[in-house]
Amino acid sequence: MTAVLLASLPAHVSYPFSQALSDLTQIAPIAWVTLTLLLCVLADLILPRHRRGTAVASMAVAGLVVSLGFAVWFWYRGDGHGAYAGYVTGDRFAVFFEMLFAVLGILVVLVSHAYLRRRGMLESEFHVLTLAGIVGMMTLGAATSLVTVFLGLELLSVAFYVTCGFAREETTAQEAAAKYLLVGGFASAFVLYGMALVYGAAGSTLLPVISQRLAHAGVLGNPLLSLGVILLGVGFAFKVSGVPFHQWTPDVYQGAPLPVTAFMSVGTKAAAFAMIIRVFVQALPSMTVEWQVLLAVVSAASMIVGNLMAIVQTSVKRLLAYSGIAQAGYVLIGVVAGGRAGLGAVLFYLFAYLFFNFGAFAILTVLVRPDGEHDDLGDLDGLGYRHPVLGVMMSIFMLSLAGFPPLAGFFGKFFLFSAGIAAGWTWLVVIAVLASVVSVSYYLRVLLHVWTPETAGKRLFVRAGPVAAVAVSAVLAVLFGIYPALLYGAGLFGAAPIPGR
Amino acid sequence: MPDYGQFHVGTSTLSTTWFLGLGAILFGLGAIGVVIRRNPLVILICIELMLNAANLTLVAFSRQLLNLEGQLFALMTMTVAAAEAVVGLAILVDIFHRRDVEDVDELHELKG
Amino acid sequence: MLASYVPLLIFALIVLGLVGALITLSFVLGPTKPYRSKLLPYESGVIPTTPARQRLSVRFYLTAMLFIVFDVETIFFYPWAVFLHQLGWYGVIEMFVFIAILAVALAHIWRKGGLEWE
Numbered sequence: 001m002t003a004v005l006l007a008s009l010p011a012h013v014s015y016p017f018s019q020a021l022s023d024l025t026q027i028a029p030i031a032w033v034t035l036t037l038l039l040c041v042l043a044d045l046i047l048p049r050h051r052r053g054t055a056v057a058s059m060a061v062a063g064l065v066v067s068l069g070f071a072v073w074f075w076y077r078g079d080g081h082g083a084y085a086g087y088v089t090g091d092r093f094a095v096f097f098e099m100l101f102a103v104l105g106i107l108v109v110l111v112s113h114a115y116l117r118r119r120g121m122l123e124s125e126f127h128v129l130t131l132a133g134i135v136g137m138m139t140l141g142a143a144t145s146l147v148t149v150f151l152g153l154e155l156l157s158v159a160f161y162v163t164c165g166f167a168r169e170e171t172t173a174q175e176a177a178a179k180y181l182l183v184g185g186f187a188s189a190f191v192l193y194g195m196a197l198v199y200g201a202a203g204s205t206l207l208p209v210i211s212q213r214l215a216h217a218g219v220l221g222n223p224l225l226s227l228g229v230i231l232l233g234v235g236f237a238f239k240v241s242g243v244p245f246h247q248w249t250p251d252v253y254q255g256a257p258l259p260v261t262a263f264m265s266v267g268t269k270a271a272a273f274a275m276i277i278r279v280f281v282q283a284l285p286s287m288t289v290e291w292q293v294l295l296a297v298v299s300a301a302s303m304i305v306g307n308l309m310a311i312v313q314t315s316v317k318r319l320l321a322y323s324g325i326a327q328a329g330y331v332l333i334g335v336v337a338g339g340r341a342g343l344g345a346v347l348f349y350l351f352a353y354l355f356f357n358f359g360a361f362a363i364l365t366v367l368v369r370p371d372g373e374h375d376d377l378g379d380l381d382g383l384g385y386r387h388p389v390l391g392v393m394m395s396i397f398m399l400s401l402a403g404f405p406p407l408a409g410f411f412g413k414f415f416l417f418s419a420g421i422a423a424g425w426t427w428l429v430v431i432a433v434l435a436s437v438v439s440v441s442y443y444l445r446v447l448l449h450v451w452t453p454e455t456a457g458k459r460l461f462v463r464a465g466p467v468a469a470v471a472v473s474a475v476l477a478v479l480f481g482i483y484p485a486l487l488y489g490a491g492l493f494g495a496a497p498i499p500g501r
Numbered sequence: 502m503p504d505y506g507q508f509h510v511g512t513s514t515l516s517t518t519w520f521l522g523l524g525a526i527l528f529g530l531g532a533i534g535v536v537i538r539r540n541p542l543v544i545l546i547c548i549e550l551m552l553n554a555a556n557l558t559l560v561a562f563s564r565q566l567l568n569l570e571g572q573l574f575a576l577m578t579m580t581v582a583a584a585e586a587v588v589g590l591a592i593l594v595d596i597f598h599r600r601d602v603e604d605v606d607e608l609h610e611l612k613g
Numbered sequence: 614m615l616a617s618y619v620p621l622l623i624f625a626l627i628v629l630g631l632v633g634a635l636i637t638l639s640f641v642l643g644p645t646k647p648y649r650s651k652l653l654p655y656e657s658g659v660i661p662t663t664p665a666r667q668r669l670s671v672r673f674y675l676t677a678m679l680f681i682v683f684d685v686e687t688i689f690f691y692p693w694a695v696f697l698h699q700l701g702w703y704g705v706i707e708m709f710v711f712i713a714i715l716a717v718a719l720a721h722i723w724r725k726g727g728l729e730w731e
Binding site for chain 1 (some may be wrong): 520524530545558562565574593
């Protein structure tokens with residue numbers, strides 16, 4: 001049987017060194033992070049125990065900065081193309097996400113370094129797993145084949161299964177890890193089976209080829225294909241934590257260590273949207289009507305349920321988890337609307353969301369004490385008086401999440417909603433606007449606690465690394481609010497390689 | 502041109518449909534198992550069953566379409582599934598180490 | 614197409630039916646007079662003192678886990694070996710890179726004490 005299959009291949013397959021070099025260049029940012037990861041593992045083995053953590057953290061940051069440099073360079077050259085027989089690509093969409101995840105990785109390492117020291121947890125392993133997660137996310141942005149999409153998805157998921165349970169002595173962390181593992185594995189199985197059916201219908205795993213071969217397929221003509229799209233949709237909804245596949249999110253976010261929650265809330269979401277755009281918009285434009293309806297329903301349900309549930313939470317981590325579910329609903333509007341404007345708005349929102357959502361979680365790390373995290377709303381009391389700078393920054397993040405002008409969150413929603421209306425999804429945008437009005441109440445409730453006049457709180461844990469990460473996030477959240485064109489232009493360029501319809 | 506969609510077994514042949522059907526049944530059994538079984542270890546096994554059902558589907562399509570990508574995909578999936586199983590077992594064993602969990606509903610400390 | 618399996622199917626049905634009927638009949642018709650010592654598990658006439666399901670040491674599991682990971686990685690050698698001629702020297706170098714990555718993982722396990730029994 002194998003002989004038969006081999007006979008079907010071109011007679012002479014060759015792979016010269018020049019081709020290998022050109023292919024490697026296209027994925028240089030990803031390859032560089034992978035190399036950094038391996039060097040970090042070795043450094044962890046060689047260095048003496050007390051110097052490991054700091055050394056590995058600095059190596060990780062240095063590697064991510066170089067990777068970011070590569071990505072920025074490729075962005076300005078703008079001539080990326082497919083590599084490795086079309087399995088990955090270095091186009092602007094991929095490079096946009098490589099930049100996003102490199103920045104995210106740097107912020108995560110800065111915040112987690114101080115956090116892990118404070119809690120006395122293993123450090124170098126944590127940074128290695130962070131890098132593995134970053135590699136998986138970058139792969140999802142660059143993948144142009146179902147195989148690479150699945151590999152990227154699993155790489156990031158497995159890294160998160162481990163880091164979620166990193167506080168091994170806490171039963172809640174173990175529980176979060178187990179829940180994430182079981183739900184994540186279930187979702188991955190759905191995605192894989194959906195991919196198998198799409199492969200069977202199209203006869204290829206390459207996304208552009210699938211799009212070409214299925215150009216005239218309708219849902220009625222091919223029941224296997226429509227089942228595949230539904231299974232993929234369910235799996236993707238799990239991954240972006242859209243309602244009704246969201247139940248794991250608050251539990252996992254609450255149980256995982258804070259830097260992991262911060263990383264996950266931004267990183268998995270952005271990576272999952274990259275995956276949705278690659279698979280649905282790029283490979284399955286012929287099935288647009290089917291997945292549009294699916295995603296629109298998930299989007300509406302997420303905005304309603306996420307915002308209503310967030311109101312009654314008392315833990316800030318859970319509140320932000322439900323707020324994240326709602327935010328995923330807003331971003332889905334951009335995917336449903338589609339076109340260059342819709343996808344550009346999605347990319348804008350994901351990059352801006354990186355800063356204001358990560359920053360909000362990162363600020364909670366100042367409340368961490370060696371005995372654990374303190375993330376009740378009451379623990380925030382008087383933060384603004386005890387540390388006015390942090391208080392102001394928390395206000396920026398909360399107002400940005402709520403969508404007040406002139407912050408990045410406002411323009412993110414503005415671009416998403418206007419793309420939705422332009423594409424004729426008015427009912428979805430009406431729900432979104434009403435839901436955002438509701439959301440203002442709980443974001444302001446957090447701020448009420450932050451600005452409660454109370455100065456005699458417990459000692460804050462303020463370290464240079466996390467504060468630098470938070471400050472950069474706050475500055476960029478304001479900057480992208482004042483000059484949204486800067487990032488929106490980049491979003492439009494990033495969306496350009498995805499064929500419009 | 503012989504029909505490669507047929508699998509020759511002794512004197513008779515099997516069409517790809519049977520393999521796809523088996524894959525679908527295994528996937529369904531796995532999914533049902535995840536939903537109704539309460540032991541975390543059994544749930545993990547059911548997830549592996551679902552992944553393997555998808556693998557079978559990939560290989561069957563690969564044969565029918567005369568396209569090697571499906572087999573390549575299956576090889577990748579096997580590695581990924583092994584990694585996931587190992588990490589999953591490590592997490593579950595760590596939990597069993599601390600307390601005797603025989604039911605996922607016992608994992609209920611995170612609520613609010 | 615599947616006609617040659619029909620005798621097998623009939624055979625399987627007869628077996629299942631016969632066994633099912635025998636078990637059901639003996640369960641329904643047989644007299645049951647349970648008393649205490651009859652309900653005890655039988656273990657060579659000695660009354661069992663410990664549960665039958667014994668727990669295995671985590672060490673067995675750890676060894677098995679490491680074996681599976683490295684064992685599954687070898688499946689990539691097969692397609693590589695089939696195409697080695699076409700891939701040429703680049704293929705050889707690439708496989709060494711792959712093995713080097715696995716070696717880093719092995720070094721990590723070794724150094725962290727994953728290979729020690731005690």
